[in-house]
Amino acid sequence: GQNIDQPTEMTATEGAIVQINCTYQTSGFNGLFWYQQHAGEAPTFLSYNVLDGLEEKGRFSSFLSRSKGYSYLLLKELQMKDSASYLCAVLDSNYQLIWGAGTKLIIKP
């Protein structure tokens, strides 16, 4: 079966750094997405990785290791508005998007 694992909830402090991990087992791989979803709102696209390595985009960075079936989203200089759920999703060999359950990130002052 296809499976994506990410922690259910994480807590971090404003101004700090947090890393949200995602591991996956899927039938094939055509890339991994990270989305941010604030409570009661639709997801917004953050990043896409298909090759190994780190992609940096402002305060957010995303890393991928295909051999390990592993990715992480790194958030720096945390702000209160970063409190949200972060969804990891993988495109399988049929270009079907497999969604993780999401990680709820709580930012404390």
Next chain:
Amino acid sequence: GAVVSQHPSWVICKSGTSVKIECRSLDFQATTMFWYRQFPKQSLMLMATSNEGSKATYEQGVEKDKFLINHASLTLSTLTVTSAHPEDSSFYICSAITGGAGNQPQHFGDGTRLSIL
């Protein structure tokens, strides 16, 4: 760019009513649109994939006659929840992809919160 508009954002109606939700791509042509539902504190659940001009592909367990999907143009897809009941109350979200490449990110509408009394 890549703006998706979903309407209405909130619906409250009586049991037995049919509800239509519209999903529009405002600044691009969406060959493929997706319909999801999401229950509180749960992840997105794909209901169906909608391709312009053809029948939607429904996920296992999703009733085709209950959730009618029409994708009549490259900018509009509709989801009709027929004879809605309280258990259909949920957050329904559409998304769309630009172009033909399968690895394009999905761009989401703002969602429709459906409450059936």
